[in-house]
Amino acid sequence: MELSRRNRSLLSIVTCASALAVCGTPSTAAAAPRARSAIVGGAAANPAQWPYAVAIFRKGHMHCSGSVIGPTKVLTAGHCVDGFDLANFQVVIGRPTLRDASVGQSIGVVSGRVHPDFEQTGLHDVAVLNLAQATTAQPIALATPDQDAATTAIGGQLSVAGYGATNPFGTHLAGFLKATIEQVRTDQRCLKSYTSDLYAPESMICALGARRKKGGRFKIHTSACSGDSGGPLVADTSTGPVEVGTVSYGGALCGLPAAPTVYSRVSASLDFINAG
Numbered sequence: 001m002e003l004s005r006r007n008r009s010l011l012s013i014v015t016c017a018s019a020l021a022v023c024g025t026p027s028t029a030a031a032a033p034r035a036r037s038a039i040v041g042g043a044a045a046n047p048a049q050w051p052y053a054v055a056i057f058r059k060g061h062m063h064c065s066g067s068v069i070g071p072t073k074v075l076t077a078g079h080c081v082d083g084f085d086l087a088n089f090q091v092v093i094g095r096p097t098l099r100d101a102s103v104g105q106s107i108g109v110v111s112g113r114v115h116p117d118f119e120q121t122g123l124h125d126v127a128v129l130n131l132a133q134a135t136t137a138q139p140i141a142l143a144t145p146d147q148d149a150a151t152t153a154i155g156g157q158l159s160v161a162g163y164g165a166t167n168p169f170g171t172h173l174a175g176f177l178k179a180t181i182e183q184v185r186t187d188q189r190c191l192k193s194y195t196s197d198l199y200a201p202e203s204m205i206c207a208l209g210a211r212r213k214k215g216g217r218f219k220i221h222t223s224a225c226s227g228d229s230g231g232p233l234v235a236d237t238s239t240g241p242v243e244v245g246t247v248s249y250g251g252a253l254c255g256l257p258a259a260p261t262v263y264s265r266v267s268a269s270l271d272f273i274n275a276g
Helices: 005-011 116-121 145-151 187-194 266-274
Strands: 053-058 061-070 073-076 089-093 105-114 127-131 157-162 178-184 204-208 232-237 240-249 261-265
Touching (some): 061 089, 073 240, 089 127, 105 116, 145 232, 145 266, 187 204, 204 240, 261 266
Antiparallel strands (some): 053 061, 053 089, 061 073, 089 105, 204 261, 240 261
């Protein structure tokens, strides 16, 4: 049976245990990629700098990452929500180490919305979850089109955080919040890696971190990876941090220079995110 464009992309690159159940980064194989990424390289995040970062669990297992954007709203990736029963979701907030249940909140999800363009084409990989109760966590501001233009120019330095995999194969989830710096790369670089069938510059950001000193036989750069899907890509501005992207997809190995991480551009989906 021929797969739709979106389903082909979801089935393509980084393997995550039980498709999205462990990481929100489906995966595998050969053709056109749509990996779902966690932090390879980088270091433990400073919780004070990421109060809005969340882990999304499904049936008790790590599923995706996300960010608090309002008292009862969490922004994540469309592929983390599309087709799933939200009654099985729990959002963990303010818990830098996931095993430490003595801190933070675990809140159920009552409803959610996936961007209609993602459902139809695979573009605009964003979704909004509505929490069962308000969180006390400080929300992250969303980038306006002007802020996006000023901070996502080629060479711009952005920060990403998530609870995902610590090696380029997308296994061994960290279990704690990690962060790293990503550098905005040219659209041409992602178009070469993924083709125009998957990469759309107007709604996506192409980024990759610095090369790791220890990468084994692979030239691995710091990057988001399995488990980081839906996590925040953040820019510093004069008015404070703003979220410019959500982790969407990447290559067969996280951090390969020939396959940068792709982020869904928040400013391209503002009307959807802010609606209701």
